[in-house]
Amino acid sequence: MPTLVRRLISIVAASVIALVVLIALVFYLAVRFMPFQSAELEKVHQPTIVYANDGSKLMTLGSQNTDLTYQQIPKTLQNAIVATEDHTFWTNSGIDVKSIVRSMTVDLFSRSLAQGGSTIPEQLAKMVYLTDKKTFVRKFQQVILGMQIERNFTKQEILADYLNRVPLGQSSVGVEQGALRYFGLNLKTEGNKLTLPQAALLAGLGQAPSAYDPIAHPQAALERRNQVLENMAHWGYITETQAKKAEKTKLGVKFHNFPGDDGWSSQPLLTNFLLDYLSKKGLTPEEVQQGGLKIYTTISPTVQSAVNQVFWSGKYNSDFPGPTSGTVVQGAGLFIDPKTGGILGAAGSRQQGYTALGLDRIYQSSSPGSSIKPVMEYAPALQSGNWTYTSVLDNEPQDFGGGYEPRNWEVGGPSKVTLQYALEESQNIASVWLLQQIGIKTGADFAKNDGIPLVSADYQHLGIAIGGLTNGVTPMDMAGAYSAFDNNGVRSTPYLINKIINASGQQIYADKPSQTQVMTAQTATDMTRLMQDVVDYGTGQYAKLNGWGVAGKTGTVQYDTGLNGDHPNWIRDGWFDGYTPTILGSIHISYDQTDASHHMTMTPEDPSGNAAKIFQDVIALALANQTPQQFSEGPYPYETGTADGVNYVSQQTQTTQTQQAGIKNFTGTYDASDNQVKLSWQAYFPTAVNYSVTRTQISAGGSGEAVPVGEVTGTTLTDTNVQVGQTYQYTVQATDPNSGQAVGSPVTVTVQTGNTTPPPGAGVGNGTTPGDDNGTTPPFDNGTGDNGTTPPFDNGAGGTGDDNGTTPGNDTTGGNTTGGTSGSGSPSGPGQTQTTPGDSSSGTGSATTLFVPPGTDANRRGHHH
Numbered sequence: 001m002p003t004l005v006r007r008l009i010s011i012v013a014a015s016v017i018a019l020v021v022l023i024a025l026v027f028y029l030a031v032r033f034m035p036f037q038s039a040e041l042e043k044v045h046q047p048t049i050v051y052a053n054d055g056s057k058l059m060t061l062g063s064q065n066t067d068l069t070y071q072q073i074p075k076t077l078q079n080a081i082v083a084t085e086d087h088t089f090w091t092n093s094g095i096d097v098k099s100i101v102r103s104m105t106v107d108l109f110s111r112s113l114a115q116g117g118s119t120i121p122e123q124l125a126k127m128v129y130l131t132d133k134k135t136f137v138r139k140f141q142q143v144i145l146g147m148q149i150e151r152n153f154t155k156q157e158i159l160a161d162y163l164n165r166v167p168l169g170q171s172s173v174g175v176e177q178g179a180l181r182y183f184g185l186n187l188k189t190e191g192n193k194l195t196l197p198q199a200a201l202l203a204g205l206g207q208a209p210s211a212y213d214p215i216a217h218p219q220a221a222l223e224r225r226n227q228v229l230e231n232m233a234h235w236g237y238i239t240e241t242q243a244k245k246a247e248k249t250k251l252g253v254k255f256h257n258f259p260g261d262d263g264w265s266s267q268p269l270l271t272n273f274l275l276d277y278l279s280k281k282g283l284t285p286e287e288v289q290q291g292g293l294k295i296y297t298t299i300s301p302t303v304q305s306a307v308n309q310v311f312w313s314g315k316y317n318s319d320f321p322g323p324t325s326g327t328v329v330q331g332a333g334l335f336i337d338p339k340t341g342g343i344l345g346a347a348g349s350r351q352q353g354y355t356a357l358g359l360d361r362i363y364q365s366s367s368p369g370s371s372i373k374p375v376m377e378y379a380p381a382l383q384s385g386n387w388t389y390t391s392v393l394d395n396e397p398q399d400f401g402g403g404y405e406p407r408n409w410e411v412g413g414p415s416k417v418t419l420q421y422a423l424e425e426s427q428n429i430a431s432v433w434l435l436q437q438i439g440i441k442t443g444a445d446f447a448k449n450d451g452i453p454l455v456s457a458d459y460q461h462l463g464i465a466i467g468g469l470t471n472g473v474t475p476m477d478m479a480g481a482y483s484a485f486d487n488n489g490v491r492s493t494p495y496l497i498n499k500i501i502n503a504s505g506q507q508i509y510a511d512k513p514s515q516t517q518v519m520t521a522q523t524a525t526d527m528t529r530l531m532q533d534v535v536d537y538g539t540g541q542y543a544k545l546n547g548w549g550v551a552g553k554t555g556t557v558q559y560d561t562g563l564n565g566d567h568p569n570w571i572r573d574g575w576f577d578g579y580t581p582t583i584l585g586s587i588h589i590s591y592d593q594t595d596a597s598h599h600m601t602m603t604p605e606d607p608s609g610n611a612a613k614i615f616q617d618v619i620a621l622a623l624a625n626q627t628p629q630q631f632s633e634g635p636y637p638y639e640t641g642t643a644d645g646v647n648y649v650s651q652q653t654q655t656t657q658t659q660q661a662g663i664k665n666f667t668g669t670y671d672a673s674d675n676q677v678k679l680s681w682q683a684y685f686p687t688a689v690n691y692s693v694t695r696t697q698i699s700a701g702g703s704g705e706a707v708p709v710g711e712v713t714g715t716t717l718t719d720t721n722v723q724v725g726q727t728y729q730y731t732v733q734a735t736d737p738n739s740g741q742a743v744g745s746p747v748t749v750t751v752q753t754g755n756t757t758p759p760p761g762a763g764v765g766n767g768t769t770p771g772d773d774n775g776t777t778p779p780f781d782n783g784t785g786d787n788g789t790t791p792p793f794d795n796g797a798g799g800t801g802d803d804n805g806t807t808p809g810n811d812t813t814g815g816n817t818t819g820g821t822s823g824s825g826s827p828s829g830p831g832q833t834q835t836t837p838g839d840s841s842s843g844t845g846s847a848t849t850l851f852v853p854p855g856t857d858a859n860r861r862g863h864h865h
Contacts, residue, residue, distance in 0.1 A: 371555030552578020574607030
C-alpha cells in the first residue's frame with residue numbers, strides 16, 4: 001500500500017476518533033451541566049383549563065391524572081409499547097445510537113427533520129420538557145434529557161411515566177384515559193380484562209393519535225394495530241399464530257366519557273372547534289391534551305350557550321331543512337364581535353352526525369351563492385361614487401359573453417330595477433350586469449382585500465358576481481368580510497385566543513388581532529342600510545329580531561349548474577351572513593356529500609331562509625337580556641326597493657325637477673371703474689328658454705318705465721348704459737324661444753350706482769314695490785315696503801309705514817310668501833299660510849320630500865335567495 005494512501009487513512013481515522021471523542025465530551029458535559037428538573041416527572045398531571053372572555057371557566061380538557069403504577073399497567077400493554085416504540089428499551093442506556101446516527105444522517109441530507117429515532121426516555125423527555133417543534137437543537141436536548149432521565153429513574157418508573165403521559169387521541173392522555181375512552185375499561189380495577197388486540201391498538205396510537213384515531217379513521221387504526229401485533233411477534237412477545245388470530249378481530253371501539261373531562265360532555269362543539277383552531281396555529285391536539293395549559297379565549301358564555309342550544313339541543317331541529325333522522329343536513333355557525341374580530345361562539349356541526357375531533361365545517365369551503373354579492377359588486381359600486389341605491393340596473397335576460405346567461409330565481413321579473421331592489425330581492429342578472437359595469441377587476445380586488453380567497457382564474461369570468469368562486473369560502477372567511485360593514489369599513493380578522501399559559505407560567509401563544517380599512521365608513525353605512533332592507537322587506541326576513549337593527553344577505557347554491565339543469569328545485573348550499581350593531585354571524589347549511597338522495601329543495605322554503613332563521617334564533621337567545629340597539633341610519637325607503645321602484649324614482653325625480661324649475665339667486669353688482677352693472681342668476685327649466693332682462697329707474701316720484709336691457713340664452717348679462725348715483729330695479733323673465741310667452745315668474749334685484757339718497761317717504765324695499773322699508777322716518781306716506789307677493793322672496797320684510805303716513809308699523813300686508821325661501825311679516829303683519837309646497841306660516845320655505853310609509857307587498861314576501 002503506498003505511503004500516501006496509508007497516511008490518508010491514518011488522517012481520516014484520527015479525525016473520526018477525534019470527532020467521536022469530541023461528541024462524547026459534548027454529551028458528557030451536557031449531561032453533567034444541563035439543568036434537569038426531575039420533579040417535573042413526579043408532578044400530578046393537571047388538565048388544561050379553558051377560560052371565556054370574561055375570565056370565567058368554560059371547561060377542562062382531560063381529567064386530573066392519578067397515574068397508574070407500574071404494577072397496574074397490564075403486561076401485554078407494556079410489551080406492545082416496547083415492541084413498537086423502543087424494542088431495546090430493557091437493554092439500552094437510554095440512547096439508540098444506530099437510530100440517532102441514521103436519523104441525523106437522513107435529516108442532514110434531506111434537510112427535512114422528518115426522522116424519528118427517539119427512545120422511550122427521549123419521547124418522555126419531549127412530552128415533559130419540550131415541544132413537538134422539530135429542530136436540531138431540540139433533538140440534541142431530547143437526547144441529553146433522555147440520558148438524564150435514565151440516570152435518575154429506573155426502567156420501570158420510566159415506562160410507567162411514559163404510559164401515563166402518552167397522548168392517545170380523542171382528548172385522552174395516558175393509557176388509563178385511552179382505555180376508558182375507547183373501551184370503557186378502568187385499568188386500575190379491570191386491567192386483566194384488556195385483550196391483546198385492545199393493548200395493540202392503544203400501543204399504536206402514540207405515534208400519530210389523530211391519524212390513527214380509531215373513531216375518525218378506523219381503517220388506518222386497524223392497519224396500525226395489526227402492525228403492532230406483527231412487531232410483538234417479531235420480537236418474541238407473542239407467537240405468529242396469536243398475532244394472526246388477533247388481527248382478525250374487529251376494533252370494538254366506542255367513544256366513552258371519563259370523569260372530570262367536561263370539555264366533550266359540556267362543550268362538545270367548542271372543544272372540536274378549539275382543538276381544530278389551535279392545530280391550524282401549530283399547537284396540536286396532542287400538546288393541548290397533555291394538560292397543564294391555561295387557555296384564555298374570546299368566547300362569550302352567553303353566545304356560545306345560544307349556539308349550543310340551536311345546533312346541539314334538538315329544540316331547534318325545525319330550523320334545519322330535511323329529515324331529522326338518518327343523514328341530516330349539516331351546518332356551521334360562527335359569531336364574532338365585529339369591532340374586534342373576537343370569536344364569541346362557534347359550531348362546526350349539529351349534534352346529529354357529530355364526531356369528536358371530526359369534520360369542522362367552519363373551515364369547509366363551498367360556493368357562497370348570493371351572499372357574496374354585497375362584497376363582490378354592491379360595495380365596490382357604491383365605493384366608486386358612481387352608484388346609489390336608486391341607480392337603475394339592467395335586469396333583462398341576456399348573454400354576457402361566451403354563452404353565460406345567468407337566471408333570476410323568479411320568472412318574469414322586472415327588466416329594469418333599482419340597485420336597492422336588485423340586492424333586496426337577490427336579482428342575479430342585475431348583479432352580474434353591475435359587476436360588468438364596474439369591471440371584474442374592481443370587484444374582485446375589493447373582495448380579495450376584504451379577505452375573500454380569490455385566485456387568478458376568478459378574475460376571468462363574471463360568475464363570481466353570484467358566488468362562482470374557484471375555491472369557495474368558509475364561514476370564517478364570510479364573517480371576516482362582513483365585519484367591515486358593521487365596523488365603519490374596517491375589516492376585523494376573526495380570532496379566538498387571547499393567550500395560552502403553560503404549567504410553568506410562560507405564555508406560549510397569543511393571537512395578534514388584525515384590522516384593515518377596506519372601504520369608507522360611508523360605504524359601510526350605505527351597505528348596512530341596503531342590507532337592512534334585505535331583512536325588513538326582502539329575502540332575509542326570517543332574520544328579523546324585534547327592537548334590534550338587523551342587516552344581512554342570503555345565499556343559495558343550486559344542485560345543478562348551467563342553463564339546462566335537470567333539477568332546478570334541488571339546492572346544494574344555504575347561507576345567511578348578517579349582523580346587529582353588536583354581533584355578527586355567518587351560517588352555512590348543506591349535506592356533507594350532496595347527491596341525488598341528499599340535497600335540499602326550494603320548497604316549502606328556500607334553504608337560505610332556514611339559514612336566516614338559525615341566525616335569528618341564535619342572536620335572539622344571545623341578546624335576550626340586552627337593551628335593543630339600532631344602526632346609526634335605518635333602511636332605505638320601502639318604495640324604492642319594490643319591483644316598481646324604477647318608476648317611483650323617475651316620478652320622484654320629475655316632481656323634484658318641476659318643483660325646482662325657475663330662476664333663483666339673481667344678483668346685480670355695480671362696477672364703478674367701468675360704470676356698468678353685472679347681472680347673473682341661476683335657473684332650471686325642463687325645456688330651453690331665453691332670458692329677457694329689463695331695467696326700471698326708481699325716482700322720487702315712484703317708478704319709471706321698464707327699459708329693455710337685453711335677451712340672452714345664458715345666465716349672465718352686463719348693463720353698460722347706466723348713470724352714476726341712480727337706483728335701478730332689474731327684472732329677468734324666462735320666455736319660450738318660439739312663442740315669446742313668459743315661462744315661470746320674473747325675478748328682480750335692486751342695484752345702486754354710487755351713493756344715493758332716497759326721497760322722503762320713498763325708501764327702498766326688497767320686493768317689487770318701492771316704499772319706505774321701515775316706515776320709521778316721517779313722512780310715512782305710502783310706505784308699502786315688500787309684501788312678499790312677487791319674487792324674489794328672500795328676506796322680504798313686510799312694510800311697516802302705514803298708508804296715511806302718520807303712524808309707523810301698521811301695514812297689515814305682512815310677508816306673503818308663495819314658495820320662496822323666507823319673506824317674513826312685520827310685528828303687526830303676520831305671514832299668511834300658503835298652500836304651495838315649501839311655504840309656512842312664518843314665511844319660511846323648505847324643500848318638500850315626498851314620503852310613502854312602508855307597507856306590505858304580498859308579491860314580494862316569502863321569497864328567499
